[in-house]
Amino acid sequence: MTSYGLEAIPPLEEVLATAVVVSLPMRVRFRGITEREVVLVEGPAGWGEFGPFPEYDDAEAAEWLRSALESAWLDDPEPLRSDVPVNATVPAVDPDQVAGILARFPGAHTAKVKVAERGQDLAQDVARVRAVHALVPHVRVDANGGWSVDDAVTALTALAAEAPLEYAEQPCATVPELVEVRRRLQDDIPGGIRIAADESIRRAGDPMRVVRAGGADVAIVKVAPLGGVRRLLTLAGELADHDVPVVVSSALDSAVGMGAGLAAAAALPDLPFACGLGTGGFFTADVATPRSMSNGTLTVGRVAPSRSGIDAVRVDAERERWWLDRVRRCHSLLG
Numbered sequence: 197m198t199s200y201g202l203e204a205i206p207p208l209e210e211v212l213a214t215a216v217v218v219s220l221p222m223r224v225r226f227r228g229i230t231e232r233e234v235v236l237v238e239g240p241a242g243w244g245e246f247g248p249f250p251e252y253d254d255a256e257a258a259e260w261l262r263s264a265l266e267s268a269w270l271d272d273p274e275p276l277r278s279d280v281p282v283n284a285t286v287p288a289v290d291p292d293q294v295a296g297i298l299a300r301f302p303g304a305h306t307a308k309v310k311v312a313e314r315g316q317d318l319a320q321d322v323a324r325v326r327a328v329h330a331l332v333p334h335v336r337v338d339a340n341g342g343w344s345v346d347d348a349v350t351a352l353t354a355l356a357a358e359a360p361l362e363y364a365e366q367p368c369a370t371v372p373e374l375v376e377v378r379r380r381l382q383d384d385i386p387g388g389i390r391i392a393a394d395e396s397i398r399r400a401g402d403p404m405r406v407v408r409a410g411g412a413d414v415a416i417v418k419v420a421p422l423g424g425v426r427r428l429l430t431l432a433g434e435l436a437d438h439d440v441p442v443v444v445s446s447a448l449d450s451a452v453g454m455g456a457g458l459a460a461a462a463a464l465p466d467l468p469f470a471c472g473l474g475t476g477g478f479f480t481a482d483v484a485t486p487r488s489m490s491n492g493t494l495t496v497g498r499v500a501p502s503r504s505g506i507d508a509v510r511v512d513a514e515r516e517r518w519w520l521d522r523v524r525r526c527h528s529l530l531g
């Protein structure tokens with residue numbers, strides 16, 4: 197697959213001319229936040245989204261800007277499908293909240309459950325996964341690198357004894373740890389448990405390193421951290437050469453950013469797993485009419501934010517200044 201992108205980065209003034217900063221309120225705490233701030237920019241091809249998490253440095257955040265500019269200045273690649281199967285995403289909630297969360301993902305056959313949350317224990321993870329499994333046939337877990345190797349082997353063995361796991365996403369933080377966990381699970385459990393790399397791909401200088409090291413069976417790929425739809429598709433091609441399938445997932449995107457994730461998923465030749473693109477339901481307000489999920493799928497296509505949708509969730513002047521300064525710094529790194 198050829199990698200191509202923006203021939204030239206659009207000038208800063210053009211980027212800033214349309215930039216609006218919004219903060220989307222969330223129903224549940226996810227990844228430690230209850231408000232999701234992003235910048236939206238409009239270009240000749242439509243809208244793009246820039247929302248690197250606040251703690252990311254400028255070098256990492258610049259790739260998110262590249263992605264936003266690609267969406268706004270270039271059309272999406274040709275889609276190979278019109279609907280994308282998506283998974284339900286279950287935050288680290290108590291089991292009695294699980295049914296309410298799953299109800300926001302109508303018809304989803306797959307659920308991803310957050311585990312290894314700081315301040316919680318394995319019994320809570322087991323109870324949550326059991327509650328999800330009672331309602332959804334396919335279950336995967338995501339530890340966000342929260343376990344040591346020993347903890348991961350113990351926890352995944354206990355969780356897999358309850359019911360089969362589709363895969364375990366980022367059980368430990370580092371590549372050598374992922375390699376070790378994967379090997380130990382293959383030794384201990386018949387058939388092993390598939391390991392998916394997320395942070396080891398989206399936050400790594402070399403996203404192929406974890407695969408070459410033998411630390412991943414599945415790759416979680418996110419448009420914005422990888423620098424755009426085209427870069428994601430190029431990486432997916434390289435991963436396919438190593439027989440590693442990809443799961444396109446959101447970076448907690450607004451309705452605008454989710455369009456780019458859906459465009460990437462739609463352009464992939466193979467899509468063996470449900471994608472993590474259903475998180476739009478976490479927001480109580482979005483910049484465009486939320487996409488509705490039917491039979492566990494979302495329809496591919498861009499949305500344009502409405503003026504009233506934007507006005508309802510605009511940030512104050514201080515947050516706007518903070519974000520636009522970040523756009524300026526990241527733009528100078530891309531230039």
Ligand SMILES: O=C(O)CCC(=O)C1=CC=C[C@@H](O)[C@@H]1C(=O)O
Pocket residue numbers: 227283284285308338340394445446447448471472473474475
């Ligand atoms: O993959 C999904 O089901 C939804 C997306 C999701 O889980 C995430 C989105 C944004 C930030 C991440 O901490 C988190 C993840 O770790 O995959």
Ligand SMILES: [Mg+2]
Pocket residue numbers: 338340365366394395416
């Ligand atoms: Mg993850």
